[in-house]
Amino acid sequence: MWYMNEDRKLLQKSFAEFAQKRxxxxxxxxxxxxxxxxxxxxxxxxxxxxxxxxxxEYTGTGPDYISWxxxxxxxxxxxxxxxxxTLLRQVFNGPLLKSCSQEQIEKYVIPAINGDIIIGLAGNExxxxxNLFEYQTKAVxxxxxxxxxxxxxxxxxxxxxxxxxxxxLTRDQIDFRxxxxxxxxxxxxxxxxxxxxxIENKVGLNGSRTGSVYFDNIRVPESDRMPxxxxxxxLFGPELSGYxxxxxxxxxxMIAKTADYLKKRVQMGRSLWDSYQAARHDxxxxxxxVLNFRNALYGHLMNRNCGIHDxxxxxxxxxxxxxxxxxxxxxxxxxxxxxxxxxxxxIEQYYRDAKALQIACFSDKTFxxxxxxxx
Ligand SMILES: Cc1cc2nc3c(=O)[nH]c(=O)nc-3n(C[C@H](O)[C@H](O)[C@H](O)COP(=O)(O)OP(=O)(O)OC[C@H]3O[C@@H](n4cnc5c(N)ncnc54)[C@H](O)[C@@H]3O)c2cc1C
Numbered sequence: 001m002w003y004m005n006e007d008r009k010l011l012q013k014s015f016a017e018f019a020q021k022r023x024x025x026x027x028x029x030x031x032x033x034x035x036x037x038x039x040x041x042x043x044x045x046x047x048x049x050x051x052x053x054x055x056x057e058y059t060g061t062g063p064d065y066i067s068w069x070x071x072x073x074x075x076x077x078x079x080x081x082x083x084x085x086t087l088l089r090q091v092f093n094g095p096l097l098k099s100c101s102q103e104q105i106e107k108y109v110i111p112a113i114n115g116d117i118i119i120g121l122a123g124n125e126x127x128x129x130x131n132l133f134e135y136q137t138k139a140v141x142x143x144x145x146x147x148x149x150x151x152x153x154x155x156x157x158x159x160x161x162x163x164x165x166x167x168x169l170t171r172d173q174i175d176f177r178x179x180x181x182x183x184x185x186x187x188x189x190x191x192x193x194x195x196x197x198x199i200e201n202k203v204g205l206n207g208s209r210t211g212s213v214y215f216d217n218i219r220v221p222e223s224d225r226m227p228x229x230x231x232x233x234x235l236f237g238p239e240l241s242g243y244x245x246x247x248x249x250x251x252x253x254m255i256a257k258t259a260d261y262l263k264k265r266v267q268m269g270r271s272l273w274d275s276y277q278a279a280r281h282d283x284x285x286x287x288x289x290v291l292n293f294r295n296a297l298y299g300h301l302m303n304r305n306c307g308i309h310d311x312x313x314x315x316x317x318x319x320x321x322x323x324x325x326x327x328x329x330x331x332x333x334x335x336x337x338x339x340x341x342x343x344x345x346x347i348e349q350y351y352r353d354a355k356a357l358q359i360a361c362f363s364d365k366t367f368x369x370x371x372x373x374x375x
Contacts, residue, residue, distance in 0.1 A: 003298045050115065059113055069242070076245065096108070139168040145221055165186060247325040251328040
């Protein structure tokens with residue numbers, strides 16, 4: 001592959017070994033029993049897997065977005081949900097370094113990078129959804145503290161993180177240009193006044209425990225309010241291409257499984273692979289789609305290595321990944337016949353995950369407005 005070198009090959013090998021050893025045996029528990037992934041996520045932090053692409057002065061390994069993508073790709077070959085949960089760890093760290101004070105970096109960001117704590121984002125609200133300007137959760141200053149009241153919906157790991165970044169109104173009016181009036185606070189889930197509500201039963205990404213969270217007079221010190229929240233509020237930016245790596249890993253796993261099935265499934269003394277050119281070619285066409293997508297994804301990540309941060313390009317990768325995952329899973333299911341639709345085979349899960357991936361973070365339709373505005 002044009003973007004690989006010896007270091008990245010070694011990293012990819014170690015990510016694959018970790019995914020096969022730790023994620024593969026856990027994937028079923030994660031999906032079917034919604035078991036907590038926290039322990040494995042923390043283990044990944046301790047192994048240094050969240051240090052990409054963090055600058056070295058913050059315990060990072062430097063800005064290599066290719067390795068960042070390789071980790072997501074390998075993990076997602078075992079479970080798209082686990083890939084999604086891994087992405088959330090990676091996605092917050094870069095913007096957090098730009099949004100936090102030095103004290104907050106030491107208290108929250110470095111522990112998150114090192115796997116000591118798990119941080120989530122509580123933004124989306126019942127009214128207005130992900131539209132920041134319609135949020136109703138409020139933080140009111142009281143001496144050296146802020147008092148937060150409100151609630152959020154569709155929050156990942158609603159009952160399974162240590163700290164939430166909570167977006168709240170701090171003024172009656174938000175300045176649309178500077179976003180003043182909208183602030184981000186670190187809220188500990190062990191704080192009095194925090195509660196997690198119902199965990200939704202959704203179509204895919206089942207183990208990611210999407211649910212509601214509530215804040216009832218939670219008191220947060222001024223030191224836990226982000227001084228420069230802009231980078232975090234603009235999260236719908238370049239980090240989102242990570243969704244592409246999740247889909248890529250899933251597609252590769254399904255194509256490999258389907259090829260193996262067709263080669264081993266024997267009818268009238270010959271494998272389906274040898275008997276039916278149509279089946280071989282269907283799979284080959286999917287492989288071409290995946291190769292094209294891989295080039296787009298890693299081309300974008302290589303641009304990021306060169307300091308080019310194009311949100312539209314990143315959004316294009318995110319937008320393309322759901323339909324690709326859906327197409328590959330749908331066709332692989334058909335190619336595997338009855339076996340393909342069985343839950344244990346692991347293909348239909350990706351089919352369902354594709355829908356949830358298309359909506360998580362921002363829906364693809366909303367993104368089209370940004371593209372239109374750039375014309
Ligand atoms: C699996 C999953 C995990 C999530 N995790 C988190 C999390 O951890 N933290 C968090 O804060 N949120 C989280 N969310 C919420 C997520 O960010 C929102 O669901 C998503 O941004 C879509 O917003 P909405 O649900 O309000 O949809 P709506 O805004 O109600 O959109 C409904 C439809 O209208 C379309 N639409 C809306 N606005 C426009 C527009 N301007 N132009 C064109 N079309 C438009 C949308 O594309 C969509 O098709 C998660 C969601 C999912 C599904």
